[in-house]
């Protein structure tokens with residue numbers, strides 16, 4: 001499959017990995033929008049937030065269990081933002097579900 005995040009998961013494209021377990025992989029975003037910008041993905045291909053269902057929900061649960069650990073490791077003790085872009089209006093550019101962890105500075109209040 002022609003999915004860049006599946007290729008990262010499979011080691012076919014290099015990434016700067018910050019966390020990994022059986023369900024979840026996290027790596028630094030190649031184009032960071034803040035001092036800390038980490039992407040957290042499920043190790044199975046799920047296209048977007050819209051495709052979360054009972055069969056793949058365990059992966060999503062594991063992502064949210066991993067996020068506090070990833071944030072702590074990244075030193076985000078003052079807080080951070082977790083975002084997932086979904087579909088065209090959400091400006092999703094990579095069609096593999098991912099959650100952005102953004103922080104390391106005071107973020108803007110505005111979300112859109």
Ligand code: AMP
Nearest residue numbers: 004015028029030031085091092093094
């Ligand atoms: P989104 O626009 O929500 O789909 O986010 C996709 C994110 O993936 C963007 O922030 C990109 O900078 C990031 N990205 C794309 N290719 C790579 C890559 N090879 N390694 C790390 N991050 C990437």
